[in-house]
Amino acid sequence: MIGQSKQVVSGISHTLFEVTGEPLSVDDLVRVVLTEGDGAVVTFVGTVRDNTGGRNVVALEYEAYTEMAEAEMRRIGIEVMEKWNLHGIAMRHRTGKLSVGEISVVIAASAPHREAAFQACSEALDRLKETVPVWKKEYFKDGEVWVGQGAG
Amino acid sequence: MIGQSKQVVSGISHTLFEVTGEPLSVDDLVRVVLTEGDGAVVTFVGTVRDNTGGRNVVALEYEAYTEMAEAEMRRIGIEVMEKWNLHGIAMRHRTGKLSVGEISVVIAASAPHREAAFQACSEALDRLKETVPVWKKEYFKDGEVWVGQGAG
Amino acid sequence: MVPLPCCGRIIVSIMKITIKLFASFREAAGLSEAAVEITPGTTAAELWQGLVEKHPGLAPMSRSAGMALNGRYTQPTTVLAEGDVVAFLPPVSGG
């Protein structure tokens, strides 16, 4: 298990930061972050929407700078964990071509009480979108475009 | 599937409101609420914590007025759904005796964008805790007590 | 269901209802559900008082008792009708 070995490397249990080509499970990440001292886990699940800016999307493709994306997620995750006194946090991003309705990212944050878990999960997501090197290409019926990359 | 028949009864798709004695899966509820127009699902997962007010908890027992709890969850769910323009919402509460680390409740809210999904999930949880007729008994090494019910 | 004058006496009609108790209320009374008979005009609060008289263990819980009529929250002043299901609810603590 890649995730397991990473937990050991980071030295912080109940954390996981991974880029993967495999389908994502929310329950898997809940199990990673949950400790016996937690009462609340909040998860964010990003999925492929069938439209953007009024155009029909038929698929999305995600590309990542895997090693750096995992390191960035870990950096963000540990900072958010300390700020909100979390017991666990995990971020897993999928790459490759995804169909409408498939899960592209899951973030899970566990805490003794719910307020911290909600705030931490939302903040981790905002920061992931800002700096983690992952890119999204939108496929339409009549073309494709890298999101936010101009002429791309 | 009880859940399926209830969706038909409520007439609102991508919703589910259920009290059950079976273990809960987060992925199951994500699948219920997800539509092709969604980009975001936020879930809250309530779990059995090993302590409360400084005392060690060894187990929790949940009791529900099942029919009313499901109706209350539906009322709350539909109101929250309309307020936040959700595409789907689901609330499933477990009953019976649960060990530390087990999931007691899952709430999932889906929306085109993440802000609405976070707000709606948090609000649905707050309202569930206020009015849905479910009761929690805490088991300690040396006794047990119904939470918030005085001499209970 | 108005009492009918008959034969120089008042015939009090009887209504059958169902009571449900949960959690600490259930344990204090030693019952979770009961079929009871009440007279017309009885309110939810009066029903609770009758219960407390029969099950004094419930007395300390009177202040915190919520009430539901046929699966919806209701007021203590609600007048009950034949076939009603009346539930007495301790403060909820789900989640």
Add this chain to the structure above:
Amino acid sequence: MVPLPCCGRIIVSIMKITIKLFASFREAAGLSEAAVEITPGTTAAELWQGLVEKHPGLAPMSRSAGMALNGRYTQPTTVLAEGDVVAFLPPVSGG
């Protein structure tokens, strides 16, 4: 890695580094990774300029290019060293 005076000429030492390109940058240049040789003192920004000269399709993207050195964000003014891995990153859009 200071140039050594020798025999009346300057010997310019050569450093080997690795370039990585992603997403629209990768497509515009037609390559995802390349081993290149640079002279000491070369900055990340100068490396990008060299890339643009070789792959003019990258030119319109210069303004938006982020840079990473050995897997961490870095500044365009960073001076590169032997064995570095330099990645040029379009604006991210994960989530």
